Amino acid sequence: MSVSTSTIPVIAIDGPTASGKGTIAHRVAQALGWAVLDSGALYRLTALAVQQQGVDAADEHAVADIAEALDVRFDGDHVWLSGHDVAADIRLEHVGNLASRIAAYPPVRQALLERQRAFRASPGLVADGRDMGTIVFPDAQLKVFLVADVAARAERRCKQLKAKGFSANLADLLKDMRSRDERDRTRANAPLVAAADAITVDSSSLSIEETVQQVLDLWSGLGFPKA
Numbered sequence: 580m581s582v583s584t585s586t587i588p589v590i591a592i593d594g595p596t597a598s599g600k601g602t603i604a605h606r607v608a609q610a611l612g613w614a615v616l617d618s619g620a621l622y623r624l625t626a627l628a629v630q631q632q633g634v635d636a637a638d639e640h641a642v643a644d645i646a647e648a649l650d651v652r653f654d655g656d657h658v659w660l661s662g663h664d665v666a667a668d669i670r671l672e673h674v675g676n677l678a679s680r681i682a683a684y685p686p687v688r689q690a691l692l693e694r695q696r697a698f699r700a701s702p703g704l705v706a707d708g709r710d711m712g713t714i715v716f717p718d719a720q721l722k723v724f725l726v727a728d729v730a731a732r733a734e735r736r737c738k739q740l741k742a743k744g745f746s747a748n749l750a751d752l753l754k755d756m757r758s759r760d761e762r763d764r765t766r767a768n769a770p771l772v773a774a775a776d777a778i779t780v781d782s783s784s785l786s787i788e789e790t791v792q793q794v795l796d797l798w799s800g801l802g803f804p805k806a
Contacts, residue, residue, distance in 0.1 A: 591711035594725035618708030633681035724773035
């Protein structure tokens with residue numbers, strides 16, 4: 580990371596699946612006029628590409644090769660993979676579950692590390708994921724660890740999927756979410772953990788607007804303007 584790049588401010592928002600970090604990151608970035616990095620999308624894109632290309636998902640180095648060669652472009656709500664808009668596809672549960680598995684592979688994380696850091700651009704970046712504050716941007720000026728009760732997260736995901744026309748079973752989602760949480764927390768490489776200097780925000784009983792406001796207040800509380 581160059582000296583000039585390291586001076587660009589970063590707000591890192593980490594947390595478990597369906598904690599709302601993606602939505603919050605986009606809203607905060609919009610309020611500040613900054614860029615946004617949805618790091619989870621890169622792992623989901625890798626997982627989708629692995630499935631599409633029939634690559635053995637247990638082969639860490641083959642999956643890392645896929646990650647390194649991803650032909651990806653983000654354009655608002657559109658996510659392009661090899662020229663196809665896969666924004667809806669990467670949000671499917673089976674893609675998310677595979678993404679959680681391959682995210683534990685050290686070669687895959689290394690392949691995507693510099694790609695994630697390249698999103699850091701003026702005037703600032705809001706980055707969401709599971710290791711933004713611990714591994715990718717350890718020098719972030721503000722680190723937020725966004726949590727929510729697992730039952731609340733499962734209900735949110737169920738509503739999201741149904742709103743998009745997908746079938747969803749709350750009990751199955753809750754089971755998958757607990758398994759994914761455990762896998763993310765206990766993996767040897769870049770586990771899901773709050774950075775030592777992160778501030779925990781519990782969104783279980785907060786609206787999106789209230790959570791966004793909390794993050795903006797934390798940012799301005801550091802002496803920075805909200806916008």
